[in-house]
């Protein structure tokens with residue numbers, strides 16, 4: 609039985625001691641607690657694996673390095689069929705509390721995670737943020753050398769033998785693009801800046 613992920617951690621203590629958090633978040637736990645992720649996908653399948661190593665570097669960036677893996681089901685916006693997508697996130701995040709730390713962390717190549725000085729935080733929020741950021745803005749079956757894996761065939765008008773499939777698709781996509789301010793991920797992207 610996997611140990612449950614702690615729900616409140618002190619990043620000062622974790623980065624001082626070089627703690628490694630490794631384990632899984634079960635489907636049940638994800639259904640109950642990772643509501644932002646659940647709202648963004650059709651379904652999240654199986655367990656979420658995480659491996660997170662907390663540490664400090666030479667110039668005192670407090671950071672977490674690691675890896676998160678999950679499988680989600682999304683709806684293809686081209687053919688409207690569901691498809692499964694593996695999410696593999698490499699994590700390299702520094703904890704920051706002010707503009708100085710943010711700049712130092714970003715100059716060192718980290719993404720940043722804002723915390724107030726004394727705040728304990730739930731590592732599942734960080735895991736969920738990373739998975740959300742790994743989701744495609746427009747979900748579509750992956751393309752291969754043989755074209756897309758979409759199951760439907762677009763009708764080719766008889767008078768248009770050279771019907772441009774890609775142009776037709778991108779035209780229909782343009783109508784579906786969510787304005788940046790309405791896009792729930794826009795907020796996350798702002799936070800990462």
Ligand SMILES: [Zn+2]
Pocket residue numbers: 684685686687688689748749757758759
């Ligand atoms: Zn498709």
